[in-house]
Amino acid sequence: MHMIDSEEWCALNDVDVTATEEAAICSNYETGDVIFYEGDDVKGVYFVKAGLVGVRKADLEGNSTLLKLAEPGDTLGYRPLAADQPHRASAEAVNPSIICFIDKATVRQMIGENPALGLNFLKRAAKELGDAEEKFHESVTLSTRARFAHLLIVMQDRFGHATEDGSLQLTLPLSRSDMAAMLGVRPESVSRVIHELEGTGITHFAEREVTIRDPNSLMDVFIK
Amino acid sequence: MHMIDSEEWCALNDVDVTATEEAAICSNYETGDVIFYEGDDVKGVYFVKAGLVGVRKADLEGNSTLLKLAEPGDTLGYRPLAADQPHRASAEAVNPSIICFIDKATVRQMIGENPALGLNFLKRAAKELGDAEEKFHESVTLSTRARFAHLLIVMQDRFGHATEDGSLQLTLPLSRSDMAAMLGVRPESVSRVIHELEGTGITHFAEREVTIRDPNSLMDVFIK
DNA sequence: TGATCTATTTGACTAATATCATAGCAAGAA
DNA sequence: TTCTTGCTATGATATTAGTCAAATAGATCA
Secondary structure, X not given: OOHHXXXXXXXXXXXXXXXXXXXXXXXXXXXXXXXXXXXXXXXXEEEEEEEEEEEEEEOOXXXXXXXXXXXXXXXXXXXXXXXXXXXXXXXEXXXXXXXXXXXXXXXXXXXXXXXXXXXXXXXXXXXXXXXXXXXXXXXXXXXXXXXXXHHHHHHHHHHEEEOOOOOEEEEOOOOHHHHHHHHOOOHHHHHHHHXXXXXXXXXXXXXXXXXXOOXXXXXXXXXX | OOHHHOOOHHHOOHHHHHHXXXXXXXXEEOOOXXXXXXXXXXXXXXXXXXXXXXEEEEOOOOOEEEEEEEOOOOEEOHHHHHHOOOOOOEEEEEEXXXXXXXXXXXXXXXXXXXXXXXXXXXXXXXXXXXXXXXXXXXXXXXXXXXXXXXXXXXXXXHHEEEOOOOOEEEEOOOOHHHHHHHHOOOHHHXXXXXXXXHHHOOEEEEOOEXXXXXXXXXXXXXXX
C-alpha cells in the first residue's frame, strides 16, 4: 500500500508524495506492539502500510474499549494533530504491521501547500464523526445481541467474502475479548451471544472462522 | 453573535465574511421547531446566532438520544456536508433561536478561496470526534450516576457560574427527559440519580436551578 | 378559584448484563 | 507426552437499569 493509493494522501502531486514518502520512517510492529499511548504528545502521523492496528481507550479500572481498527491505507494520529490535542487513545498492532511515521512538520507543510489534502482529512474526520455518533447511539439504544450482529455485518464487509451457496464466510481478525472491547461489554456476554446465534442457526462459529448462513436474519437481529 | 466572532468563520477576511453574511438567510425558531431532519439531504450549513439547539438521533422504536447542544457561534450541518452524506441527525431549537442558513455552494466557494476556513472546520471536526469517542467510552464504561455527574460538570462549565461561598450555581437548559436523552437512559433513572445526589448533600436541585455544594465530591462521583 | 395538562417522582417488578467461580480446550514448552 | 498458559465457555448469583403503573407537583387556562 503506497500513500498515493490512500483516500487522503492521493491529493498530493508526484513531487510531494515522493517527498513525503522519503520523509516517512517505516517500521515493523509485531502483534501487541504499541505505536503510541493515550496521553502522549503528538509527534506526527502514522500511515498503515500493512497489517492491522487497533485503537484503544482505557479507563482507571483497567476496562478498555477498542474504538476502531486501522487497515492498510489508513492514517493514524491525524485527529489529535488536527485538534491540537495529545493522543486520546493508544494504538497497538493487532496483526504484524508495517507503519510509516511522518513527523508533524512535514504533515503541516504538505497540508499548507496542498489544500486538497486538508480537505481530505476533513472528509475523513467528518465521516468518522458520523460513525462515532452512530456508535454512541447504538450503544445506548441496542442490546448486546443487536450490536454484536452489527459488528459481524461490518466485519463481513471488511474481512469476509461470499460463497457460491449464498452464505457468507469470514475470518475474524479479533479475539472474543477484543470483540467484547469493541462493543463495550464483557467477553462472557460475547460468548453467550455467540451461543445464542448458533442456536438459531443464523451463524456458525469455529474459532475465528465464521459462516453467516442467513444474512437476512442477521440483519433482523441487528435492527431489533 | 456575528460570524466573524465564531471559531471557524473568523478565518474569512472582511470582504468574504460580508459576502457570506449577505448570502445567509436568518430565521427565528421557536422552542421545538425543527431545523433539519435526519435523512434530509444537506442543502447548506446553519450558523447559530442566538438561542440553543439540540442535535438528536432517533431509532425505529422511538428512542431518541440527544447528541449535543449547539450554542451561538456554532455551525450545524458542516459534518454531513464535509462527509458528503445526508444528515444523520436532526436539529431542533431547545430555546427560541436565530439561525442563519448558508447554502452549500457559498460554503464550498468560501472554503475553496480560504483554505484556513477548511482547516478550522477540520479542527472542529477533530475535536468533536475526540469528544464523541470519549462519550462512547464513557457510555459503556461508567454508571448512569457517574455519567450524570459528568454531564452536570460540563453543564456547569457552559451554563453555570461560581458563587462567593465556593459552591457552583447552574440553571439547566434542559428538561429531565432531555438530560436522560443525553445520557442514553430513561427519565426515571435521572430522577433516581438526582434523588441520590440530593441525599448525599453534594448537590441541590430545585426544578432547573442547581447548586453544586461540593464540586470535589461531584468529581469523585464522576470518576467512579 | 378550580380543572386540566404535562413533567417529574416514586414504587414494585422485570429484564439484561456484569461478576465470580470453575471448567474445558487448544497451542506451545519442557 | 505432560505441563503450562491463555483464551473461551458455562453456571450461579448479584447488580443495574428498564418497564409499567400510580402519585405528585407545577403550569396554564377557563
